[in-house]
Amino acid sequence: MARTSIDGAETAGRAAVRREGAGERSAPDGGARGGDTRERLLAAASALFAERGYDRATVREIAARAGVNQALLFRHFGSKQALFGEVVAQGGYEQLRSTPPERLVEAVLRSLLHPPADPAGAPGASRSLKTMLRSVGGGDEVSTAVAGLGEAYAKALAELSTRHDAALRADLALSWLLGIGLTRVVAGKRPLADADPDEVCRLVLGTLGHLLDGLPEGGTPRT
Amino acid sequence: MARTSIDGAETAGRAAVRREGAGERSAPDGGARGGDTRERLLAAASALFAERGYDRATVREIAARAGVNQALLFRHFGSKQALFGEVVAQGGYEQLRSTPPERLVEAVLRSLLHPPADPAGAPGASRSLKTMLRSVGGGDEVSTAVAGLGEAYAKALAELSTRHDAALRADLALSWLLGIGLTRVVAGKRPLADADPDEVCRLVLGTLGHLLDGLPEGGTPRT
Known part of the structure; x- marks a missing residue:
């Protein structure tokens, strides 16, 4: 069954973004602001999913609304799904x-x-x-x-x-x-x-x- | 959502089989035995889906059990799905x-x-x-x-x-x-x-x- 991933395209894109954002892994504020970032991402995602629905809310927009880099979104959650x-x-x-x-x-x-x-x-x-x-x-x-x-x-x-x-x-x-x-x-x-x-x-x-x-x-x- | 087709692979294979079986379209017994073929395919499919489940029952086996060419299966039903x-x-x-x-x-x-x-x-x-x-x-x-x-x-x-x-x-x-x-x-x-x-x-x-x-x-x- 071709239904293992709800969003194959965005999941596939994640490896690329991960590479791009790999430098941030050692950013000095990464640890201290981790909880904050996570909360902001969850709040932004929750709002955008409600406004636009899962399919139409993009990770780019979610990250932008949370004021964080897309790489951080993938680091915290792994995938849009x-x-x-x-x-x-x-x-x-x-x-x-x-x-x-x-x-x-x-x-x-x-x-x-x-x-x-x-x-x-x-x-x-x-x-x-x-x-x-x-x-x-x-x-x-x-x-x-x-x-x-x-x-x-x-x-x-x-x-x-x-x-x-x-x-x-x-x-x-x-x-x-x-x-x-x-x-x-x-x-x-x-x-x-x-x-x-x-x-x-x-x-x-x-x-x-x-x-x-x-x-x-x-x-x-x-x- | 990547869920439009349950069985993309078998559906994709159907064009090829259609070409292969195209000659049968004008077989003299095609019309008269159409109803029969359809019934036999439905019975074979029903039995195989029950024995093996949808994913594991292949169109090849269904056609073989019905005693008809795979091309006829696709001509009658369009896809395994x-x-x-x-x-x-x-x-x-x-x-x-x-x-x-x-x-x-x-x-x-x-x-x-x-x-x-x-x-x-x-x-x-x-x-x-x-x-x-x-x-x-x-x-x-x-x-x-x-x-x-x-x-x-x-x-x-x-x-x-x-x-x-x-x-x-x-x-x-x-x-x-x-x-x-x-x-x-x-x-x-x-x-x-x-x-x-x-x-x-x-x-x-x-x-x-x-x-x-x-x-x-x-x-x-x-x-």
């Missing part, structure tokens, strides 16, 4: 930290439902979301980051059940969120692709309340 | 025809759950399933076939709800099946990847009964 993986993971772990488990399903669902369904010239959030969703299980650097994040989400969701099979129930809930993202954002299947996010939340949360008993009471779709 | 799409679609439509709507969720779920979770040297069913699941929304010839099939499944599932939003409920149910396939077969996330199929069916069908009121009564996971 790996940088994207770290941006996704960082965002996910922030959501995990700031969201109580019983609100997590809705939070994930809303972040899947809110980016526009990819009209021409749309903001990049749904493009990046698409890249992330399609990477699941792909064995690339994004999927590795996303797999770790998936484990963390599943662990949090497992707290919502008191059953012996809580971990399996959590995996199933997470599977549903993944499938909804793929069907709506990647495949664009209607009516789900056009459906009102509140309506989708109501149906999904009402149904999942029967799998995870710790979800807050909402109207079940039966009533 | 398109042939795979047709095999998947054919299997899906057969399942749709032979399964009453209220049994469809379980039938799909069981076909997702039964192939072994891809140990080394495993039968090819889970490899082909993986190829199919990963193609969702990929814009290739497999995803086109799968998208049409998805519409047909959703239409059948929508019969299981009497609500005004039956079509949305059906899309959500289908999304769950897709997400379960991806999480279990493609990502291999545990505990879902190792879970007993009966256990998964019990949990999913019990929960989905609250979304689609036409599903047969099963023990709900709450009891």
Whole structure:
């Protein structure tokens, strides 16, 4: 399968840039400002991926916005793909930290439902979301980051059940969120692709309340 | 994204084979046996994909098993990828025809759950399933076939709800099946990847009964 690299071209370019920037490896401020540089790159990448989407945000622009040399970008992250993986993971772990488990399903669902369904010239959030969703299980650097994040989400969701099979129930809930993202954002299947996010939340949360008993009471779709 | 073709190499080889087999285009039995050839190729491909998986089944072997020239394979289907799409679609439509709507969720779920979770040297069913699941929304010839099939499944599932939003409920149910396939077969996330199929069916069908009121009564996971 020709899908080992999301961005073969930019990864291929990296060896060249590495050579070009090799002199900076021993720059006197390299160590002290390393953390800073990393943070600035992550922030710039996060903003540009959201504005333009993964494919259209170039490493040149990301480095320029962070005010650092492209060589440093590759030194810190290795590839655009790996940088994207770290941006996704960082965002996910922030959501995990700031969201109580019983609100997590809705939070994930809303972040899947809110980016526009990819009209021409749309903001990049749904493009990046698409890249992330399609990477699941792909064995690339994004999927590795996303797999770790998936484990963390599943662990949090497992707290919502008191059953012996809580971990399996959590995996199933997470599977549903993944499938909804793929069907709506990647495949664009209607009516789900056009459906009102509140309506989708109501149906999904009402149904999942029967799998995870710790979800807050909402109207079940039966009533 | 470098993922437009699942099998660039075999597709690239097709022009050469076409030239080689061009003389057969005017063979006197070409027209009369066309339907036959097509059926034989589909049957051979279906068997080989199941035995070896999409990646390991070669067009040479498929053609040999069908007893036809490779050139005819490409003339009928265009590419290995398109042939795979047709095999998947054919299997899906057969399942749709032979399964009453209220049994469809379980039938799909069981076909997702039964192939072994891809140990080394495993039968090819889970490899082909993986190829199919990963193609969702990929814009290739497999995803086109799968998208049409998805519409047909959703239409059948929508019969299981009497609500005004039956079509949305059906899309959500289908999304769950897709997400379960991806999480279990493609990502291999545990505990879902190792879970007993009966256990998964019990949990999913019990929960989905609250979304689609036409599903047969099963023990709900709450009891």
